[in-house]
Amino acid sequence: MEEDSNSSTSPKGVRVRFAPSPTGYLHTGGARTALFNWLLARSRGGSFILRIEDTDEERSTDESTRAILDGLRWLGLEWDEGPEVGGEFGPYFQSERKELHLKFADQLLKEGHAFVCDCPKDERSDDKAKFDENCRERPLSEQLKLLANNPALPLRLKVEMGRDIVFQDLIRGEVRVSTDEIGDIVIVKSTGGPVYNFSCVVDDATMDITHVLRGDDHLSNTPKQLLIYEKLGWEPPQFAHLPLIVGMDRARLSKRHGATSITAYRELGILPEALVNFLLLIGWAPKDDREEFTRDEMIAAFSLDGIGKSAGAFNTEKLFWFNGKYIRSLSDEEYQRQVFEFVPREWKKAKRDDYIAKVVLLFKDRLTHFAEIEELAWYFFRAPDDYNEEAWKDIMAGNENAALVLKEIPAALKALPEFECERIEKLVRSYAKDKKLKLKDAIQPMRVAITGDRFSPGFFEMAELLGVNEVTKRCSTALAKLNPDD
């Protein structure tokens, strides 16, 4: 693929847009499209424009608009023009541009490129090339009369049959479609509202958009839009169609593949940097083997020729891996601050913040996302009320030293002048040595007693945090279960 540096790129640089319809939350595919647009603008010193396509009054909601703006900001994809920031090409809500769209539709009608169509609604849908020529060839005066009598009539574009519409897609290469497949497309609905493809063209053109970078699902819209540009006598922008993001089963991304909205990842405790880095690598690859990119690095490395043609699967495991990396790269303070948002309310009620801060730090390299903290660290806030069956069998019931360890070590720990990590370690190590036990055999029973299972952060740090009373209490609870007769 050639980098285009040709005539259609205006001297002020590229102008790209992300144009979501506010009918739901910002979803994964949309976020990736926004990211690539943003990257193209930033890497070429151009502008990234946000336009909200809210012409579907039934489905558009303010709440969705809110969610989309929030989502983009959270991802760090700031727009140069659009809602809340303004710009000289506004308004940036498509619904507010209706008059403009209709003005150009009217122009097309007057120029004979469009016509009032009174064919029954479903008659044209099947065979586009065959239809009643009546309405198409009617003189303008008659059409206007028709419209005056019945305003609920759509406007169609007059499309010559048997023509090939050809364009160079920056990602796909040459795309060719026959007008036989297109037909006389509707540009204004019988409700009087402009149709998506028409609004889109008018907006892109009047907003001076140079590159339309959008999902593959729009590929078949492009020839239709090109026809509209042609009839309007406008120079079309460059087009680039991004391959879609699919689920691991290659089907369209949907709820059953897990989270699809950006908000959901935010709520799981995914860092925006991780999500962006991950999204970047679906459909785009750098010239080298790098995988981790800061914003500046990705801006520097990005170019359209690194974009592939085939759909990519959204692999949540890799996202989690990226996120773990990004979590570990946070400073301790920043990590604590962020994970604190995910700490359950009961923990905050039960324990002081500095205790919680120390606890969460023990899990910094164990988390793949912040929301995991609850299921990993709960035993720092309450004693286990049961023990994992396997763990109990292997480590407690199946270990003749368990009872001894659970009785003697806590007793010794109580005698410590200061219940602190290094002293605990020293004591436990020398105890194990005296009894000719492996350190593991001394520690694992206590770990099970404390956590209910065989995994946890380092024992000595954990013990220090819990305090001598809690440690001895949990050990004797376990001991009581192990030796019910005592």
Added chain:
RNA sequence: GGCCCCAUCGUCUAGUGGACUAGGACAUCACUCUUUCAAGGUGAAAACGCGGGUUCAAUUCCCGCUGGGGCUACCA
């Protein structure tokens, strides 16, 4: 159904007409570190969908098939 698009390890991908014994990453497995689990380190296993061409040579170019996907609205 019609039209269109796509096709390298399970997944994201690199790559080229001969340097490919096809590279990297996630996941997997093993080893290592180690008080367990992680994290870290080392290593292993793992792919050019099939069939025809073109060519001295094809994963790379062409055609067909198969598979997957998209579009097929007076939705956006």
